[in-house]
Amino acid sequence: xxxxxxxxxxxxxxxxxxxxxxxxxxxxxxxxxxxxxxxxxxxxxxxxxxxxxxxxxxxxxxxxxxxxxxxx
Amino acid sequence: xxxxxxxxxxxxxxxxxxxxxxxxxxxxxxxxxxxxxxxxxxxxxxxxxxxxxxxxxxxxxxxxxxxxxxxxxxxxxxxxxxxxxxxxxxxxxxxxxxxxxxxxxxxxxxxxxxxxxxxxxxxxxxxxxxxxxxxxxxxxxxxxxxxxxxxxxxxxxxxxxxxxxxxxxxxxxxxxxxxxxxxxxxxxxxxxxxxxxxxxxxxxxxxxxxxxxxxxxxxxxxxxxxxxxxxxxxxxxxxxxxxxxxxxxxxxxxxxxxxxxxxxxxxxxxxxxxxxxxxxxxxxxxxxxxxxxxxxxxxxxxxxxxxxxxxxxxxxxxxxxxxxxxxxxxxxxxxxxxxxxxxxxxxxxxxxxxxxxxxxxxxxxxxxxxxxxxxxxxxxxxxxxxxxxxxxxxxxxxxxxxxxxxxxxxxxxxxxxxxxxxxxxxxxxxxxxxxxxxxxxxxxxxxxxxxxxxxxxxxxxxxxxxxxxxxxxxxxxxxxxxxxxxxxxxxxxxxxxxxxxxxxxxxxxxxxxxxxxxxxxxxxxxxxxxxxxxxxxxxxxxxxxxxxxxxxxxxxxxxxxxxxxxxxxxxxxxxxxxxxxxxxxxxxxxxxxxxxxxxxxxxxxxxxxxxxxxxxxxxxxxxxxxxxxxxxxxxxxxxxxxxxxxxxxxxxxxxxxxxxxxxxxxxxxxxxxxxxxxxxxxxxxxxxxxxxxxxxxxxxxxxxxxxxxxxxxxxxxxxxxxxxxxx
Numbered sequence: 034x035x036x037x038x039x040x041x042x043x044x045x046x047x048x049x050x051x052x053x054x055x056x057x058x059x060x061x062x063x064x065x066x067x068x069x070x071x072x073x074x075x076x077x078x079x080x081x082x083x084x085x086x087x088x089x090x091x092x093x094x095x096x097x098x099x100x101x102x103x104x105x
Numbered sequence: 106x107x108x109x110x111x112x113x114x115x116x117x118x119x120x121x122x123x124x125x126x127x128x129x130x131x132x133x134x135x136x137x138x139x140x141x142x143x144x145x146x147x148x149x150x151x152x153x154x155x156x157x158x159x160x161x162x163x164x165x166x167x168x169x170x171x172x173x174x175x176x177x178x179x180x181x182x183x184x185x186x187x188x189x190x191x192x193x194x195x196x197x198x199x200x201x202x203x204x205x206x207x208x209x210x211x212x213x214x215x216x217x218x219x220x221x222x223x224x225x226x227x228x229x230x231x232x233x234x235x236x237x238x239x240x241x242x243x244x245x246x247x248x249x250x251x252x253x254x255x256x257x258x259x260x261x262x263x264x265x266x267x268x269x270x271x272x273x274x275x276x277x278x279x280x281x282x283x284x285x286x287x288x289x290x291x292x293x294x295x296x297x298x299x300x301x302x303x304x305x306x307x308x309x310x311x312x313x314x315x316x317x318x319x320x321x322x323x324x325x326x327x328x329x330x331x332x333x334x335x336x337x338x339x340x341x342x343x344x345x346x347x348x349x350x351x352x353x354x355x356x357x358x359x360x361x362x363x364x365x366x367x368x369x370x371x372x373x374x375x376x377x378x379x380x381x382x383x384x385x386x387x388x389x390x391x392x393x394x395x396x397x398x399x400x401x402x403x404x405x406x407x408x409x410x411x412x413x414x415x416x417x418x419x420x421x422x423x424x425x426x427x428x429x430x431x432x433x434x435x436x437x438x439x440x441x442x443x444x445x446x447x448x449x450x451x452x453x454x455x456x457x458x459x460x461x462x463x464x465x466x467x468x469x470x471x472x473x474x475x476x477x478x479x480x481x482x483x484x485x486x487x488x489x490x491x492x493x494x495x496x497x498x499x500x501x502x503x504x505x506x507x508x509x510x511x512x513x514x515x516x517x518x519x520x521x522x523x524x525x526x527x528x529x530x531x532x533x534x535x536x537x538x539x540x541x542x543x544x545x546x547x548x549x550x551x552x553x554x555x556x557x558x559x560x561x562x563x564x565x566x567x568x569x570x571x572x573x574x575x576x577x578x579x580x581x582x583x584x585x586x587x588x589x590x591x592x593x594x595x596x597x598x599x600x601x602x603x604x605x606x607x608x609x610x611x612x613x614x615x616x617x618x619x620x621x622x623x624x625x626x627x628x629x630x631x632x633x634x635x636x637x638x639x640x641x642x643x644x645x646x647x648x649x650x651x652x653x654x655x656x657x658x659x660x661x662x663x664x665x666x667x668x669x670x671x672x673x674x675x676x677x678x679x680x681x682x683x684x685x686x687x688x689x690x691x692x693x694x695x696x697x698x699x700x701x702x703x704x705x706x707x708x709x710x711x712x713x714x715x716x717x718x719x720x721x722x723x724x725x726x727x728x729x730x731x732x733x734x735x736x737x738x739x740x741x742x743x744x745x746x747x748x749x750x751x752x753x754x755x756x757x758x759x760x761x762x763x764x765x766x767x768x769x770x771x772x773x774x775x776x777x778x779x780x781x782x783x784x785x786x787x788x789x790x791x792x793x794x795x796x797x798x799x800x801x802x803x804x805x806x807x808x809x810x811x812x813x814x815x816x817x818x819x820x821x822x823x824x825x826x827x828x829x830x831x832x
Contacts, residue, residue, distance in 0.1 A: 051367050051371070052367070053616075054371060055198070055200075055367065055370055055371060056200065056616055056618055058371060058374040058378075059195040059196045059198075059237060059374060060195060060234065060618055060620070061233065061234040061237075061378075063374075063375060063378050071402060072402075072405060072406075072409065074502050074503055074505065074506060075409070075410070075414060075503060076506040076507065078506050079502055079505055079506070079617055081405075081502070081621050083402075085233065090230075090231045090234065090620060091401075091620070091623075092619070092620060092621060093498070093617065093618075093619055093620075093621045094616075094617055094618045094619075095505070095618075098616065
């Protein structure tokens, strides 16, 4: 997910870090969910992503955290 | 939905209002206990404020350092309920100590604190993710009400919710509402006044192969359902009320059945989302508001822009600074003068040691507490507005990367900067930092930022040794010196933070994953309640400590070893008569002699050997001790103590200090001494109000004591270096 371009979307494939995965799952980052890179902080990290294709909401997370999310 | 009885015990359906009244009359003391739970940003605080108003109490959860907010809500004319506001969370599997208080509450069925039912607030515009927590709570087997909050936002997003269908699917009462505007509160109160049954359906069934383990735990602890037993298997290490042998019992079971908590939790979350998706398919329809981007994201283009973002942020800070620094000074003067006026009134009309204790000890201490109220109120007004609007999340977002290098967090920026005005409200504002380690580091280093109370000390000493010269034509050398002191404090703060990052170990993992809330207008009621709450917390909790130390300091400065003060006074008066001093000069002389011979003075002499390497004598020693009440007291004390043996024409403190001679008849305040003293004031912890605030925020004496030792140690070593190098 960290390699997405601004405005680009992808679908979550799997979560790599088991402990972080629990947090991400609770926040709605379920495999199969669509995510879109919404913005980057001025220094490149953290980033915000828009999660879901129905009732959208925005999450912010650090690049290192986003790196554990693989997209397909 | 069953009609109900207010008090404990399940009533059957159809209890009439008369019976209800009787029930209330029979047990006038008992209250329904209602827990308020929800995701962060789901409007839980707004709902809590709407339900309880100013009827709130902040206490402690037993054993942990988390605020426990409770309030009494008048549900109907007959019914009152106690509402417990729990920390915002995304699930019932706790990830931080704050979240652990939630599970502690729901795990122990036998506890007198066990809630009668739960109100779950959910953000209707974000139903899918918010329902996760709801389904977990419902599976715990507690009677539950769903407060479907933020209906207005959902509508804006084109989300249509079929409420009867949702109620049918979830099996609990669903109340659509807009807590910020108070819409739906009345309906919620009516439901809350009734006895509810626990939801019957289960949203999640644990896997078959886990059932034998779950059942054994369930029957061993006599729990009312499987899901709770599953949580015991998951969390037994962290459940505070379990005995060691009970933990061993669960541990053996989990090993025997090869229970993998992480896998199970991940599966459970996914399975719950699947179930929620099915439910939402039947109850929610979304009319796509085209590609029309939410206004929030468009606003973010500017507010988190690499140039405009920082510019706007610094303007906001500037305004905040102005408020805390400049605007607050008017009410502060008023309080100062008010206390002085009352003091004067008492002193002119009464006399005696008890009156002195009252005026110079108690009232002065009380004044020292009250004087901070304007700054605290203004700072928290700003912070509350920034939080309420959602701007704070953007500040965190922009500053996180920079602050993280130093072991801080994007949210540390506000306390650090507020620390330039006053460390007391600044430390209180570190509350917004969820991560414990980050928060502790922030609290620890904030007092190193030069606060406004240091300004009088800085000005007097800089004026003494730095020439009033222009640099590069337009800048003033004294101004540079002042800026240097501020920068010194700032760098000390971030370097200390960095060192603490390396030293402090934590089990809690630091996440930044958080919801980016949409921008909203602040609710002034919430802002007002925050201000009242913070001021109350300061006055009643930190205030006690400050008052106690003020009285102690008064005793130390007023009394001395038996007979000594009286002797000194008689000697001073005789000497004054001999020199034919005016009455004012005599009184100044007497006051300074009394101070020198008080316990504080004696103590000044005792510490002299310790501070001599820094270039300080016993007179500065006394000032350092009395500074502990508040740094600006330094100036007053120096003024009193240096009146000894000087001509009457030295009026200002600065003149008095400049006239002071050392043993060789040279000026006592050399640049080395003055800079040493300045550096000491930059670093030293000399503020009991700050210590009291740290005590309150960390809920123990460990951190304030460490903070004092560290800062004073740092001050000592730095002053030593400065004096020895410049001497």
